[in-house]
Structures are given as structure tokens and as C-alpha cells.
Amino acid sequence: MIRIDKGEAPNVLLTQGVDAAKELCSVYDKDQAAYHNGTKRLTFNDGIYGHQSVRDALDRSHHGKCAFCEVHIPKPYALAHVEHWRPKGSVTQEKGIKASTPGYYWLAYCWDNLLLACHFCNSSNKGVQFPLADPTRRASNHHQLVAAEAPMLLNPDAEDPSEHIEFVEEIPRGISPRGIATIKALGLDRLEHTPRDALIAKLRSDHDFIARNNADPHPELISEVARRREFYGQAGDPASPFSAMAAAFIARNPLPDPVIFPVD
Numbered sequence: 001m002i003r004i005d006k007g008e009a010p011n012v013l014l015t016q017g018v019d020a021a022k023e024l025c026s027v028y029d030k031d032q033a034a035y036h037n038g039t040k041r042l043t044f045n046d047g048i049y050g051h052q053s054v055r056d057a058l059d060r061s062h063h064g065k066c067a068f069c070e071v072h073i074p075k076p077y078a079l080a081h082v083e084h085w086r087p088k089g090s091v092t093q094e095k096g097i098k099a100s101t102p103g104y105y106w107l108a109y110c111w112d113n114l115l116l117a118c119h120f121c122n123s124s125n126k127g128v129q130f131p132l133a134d135p136t137r138r139a140s141n142h143h144q145l146v147a148a149e150a151p152m153l154l155n156p157d158a159e160d161p162s163e164h165i166e167f168v169e170e171i172p173r174g175i176s177p178r179g180i181a182t183i184k185a186l187g188l189d190r191l192e193h194t195p196r197d198a199l200i201a202k203l204r205s206d207h208d209f210i211a212r213n214n215a216d217p218h219p220e221l222i223s224e225v226a227r228r229r230e231f232y233g234q235a236g237d238p239a240s241p242f243s244a245m246a247a248a249f250i251a252r253n254p255l256p257d258p259v260i261f262p263v264d
Contacts, residue, residue: 001068001154001161001188002244006061009111010053017048017109024105025142032141035102042089042105049109050082058082058116063239066118067156068126068186071195072241073118083117084108085155086146087128093135094185099128106142115157125187129153133177152181167248170200196242199235203246206232207253214256222261229255 024042034040048054059080065072073080086104107113117126132138133150154161164179165172165188172188174180183189206228213221232255234240236247 001070001156001165002238003160004061004067004156006157010057012048012051012053013109013111020045020048021106021109028141038101042102044088044108049114054082062116065241066121067115068117068121069188070242070244071118081117081119081122083115083122085113085115086130090128091130092128093131094129121186126185129185131181131185152178153185154178154182167245170196170245196245199242199246200249203232203235203249210255215259217261
């Protein structure tokens with residue numbers, strides 16, 4: 001997970017989204033008890049928060065990656081979810097605890113509440129979890145202020161995740177209570193994360209290859225060292241998959257300086 005700057009909200013959220021949110025609040029106010037006991041459910045227009053302009057803006061700002069685990073999400077977005085940081089329809093403190101309704105319905109079309117997520121982080125892991133330091137302070141409707149909450153789940157659009165999560169090889173480790181809670185809620189340390197494992201194996205292999213052959217004057221080795229050095233240097237860029245993990249590995253495993261061979 002890395003810091004994200006989403007930029008300005010797409011126009012559809014500022015127009016249709018604002019109107020739809022007002023309508024949700026009006027509908028809720030007409031029968032609040034029913035929406036809390038589950039006999040009525042609010043409905044949402046995914047054509048607004050999932051509008052192509054919203055997806056495109058999220059894709060650009062997220063470098064085509066999941067906001068949480070940083071896996072690359074291939075177009076045409078078959079596995080991409082427009083994720084609500086604060087869940088819109090129902091919410092729970094953690095898995096295993098029954099979710100309460102109606103969730104943060106008034107933020108369903110709010111740009112600050114939207115992220116791009118992969119299927120595994122959004123559906124299989126986070127779901128409707130939104131842990132708070134004190135769940136008794138949770139805002140239960142639009143008349144209450146979310147500013148009174150202390151979210152335990154990191155928001156990469158508003159803060160730097162590296163202050164809360166570090167990597168030891170391919171394994172993320174929480175270095176703050178919020179980092180620990182985020183890893184747990186999102187399953188970021190799940191063992192089956194094969195693409196992340198493959199990248200750390202390649203970085204390790206490239207580092208060892210460059211260290212062994214950096215001073216070898218053989219033309220083919222010079223070319224291969226240069227190719228691997230370029231990949232190694234770019235793996236920690238924000239646009240690269242799993243860049244937080246890669247940047248941490250690279251910082252701990254610097255490459256030897258390039259050798260300049262004389263030209264015949």
C-alpha cells in the first residue's frame with residue numbers, strides 16, 4: 001500500500017452523486033427505524049459511483065493497481081471494484097460480528113470515500129469491515145459526524161501507509177496499531193499472494209546476479225546486468241506493482257555501483 005493522490009472529483013459525482021446522496025438521506029429520514037432493524041434496505045446507483053469517468057480517474061491515480069495490496073488490475077476492469085472505504089450499505093467492526101445497517105449511505109457517492117480495489121481485498125477480505133478505535137463513536141446516520149470517529153483502517157488517499165506498515169521481504173508487518181488492524185482487515189499477509197512472492201524472488205535473483213557479474217567484462221553479461229539493473233531500479237516506482245514491498249527490499253539490498261568498462 002502506498003500514498004495515493006486522486007485529484008479532483010469526476011463531475012458525475014458532483015452532480016448526479018450529490019443529488020443521489022440527498023435523496024438517500026431523505027428516504028432514510030422517512031423511516032429511520034426500518035433501515036436500522038433491516039426491514040428496509042437503501043438502494044444505490046452503481047452507475048454513478050461506478051461510472052466510467054470515476055473508474056478511469058481511479059485507475060489513473062492508482063496506477064492501475066489495487067489501493068490496498070497493489071496488485072495490477074487488468075482492464076477492462078473485470079476484477080476491479082470501486083471500493084467504499086467506509087462501507088455504504090452495512091458495516092461491522094470485524095469479521096465474525098454481525099453487520100449493522102444501513103452503513104455510511106450518505107458517503108456512497110463521495111469521492112473521498114472511493115478507492116479502486118481488487119476482488120480479493122474488497123470482497124474476500126475487507127467486505128463491510130470498518131474497524132474503529134472506539135466503535136461506540138461510530139456515526140450511524142448522516143446527522144452524526146464521522147469526524148468523531150477514529151478509523152483503524154488506513155486510507156491511502158489521506159495518509160502515508162509507510163508510517164504504519166513495513167515489509168520484511170514479502171511479508172507486511174504493522175508498526176502501529178492501525179497498521180496491524182489494516183493488515184488484518186485486508187488480509188494483506190495472506191500466504192497465497194503468488195504474484196508478490198514471484199516479484200520478491202525476481203528481485204532477490206536479480207540482486208544476486210548483478211552482484212556476481214557486475215565487474216565481468218563479457219559483452220553478454222554487461223548487457224544482462226544492465227537489463228536487470230534497470231528492472232531493479234524501477235520496481236520501487238509508484239507505478240509498479242507491489243512497489244511498497246519492492247522499495248523496502250531495494251533499500252535493504254542496494255546494488256553495487258555500475259562498472260564503467262573502457263571502450264576499444
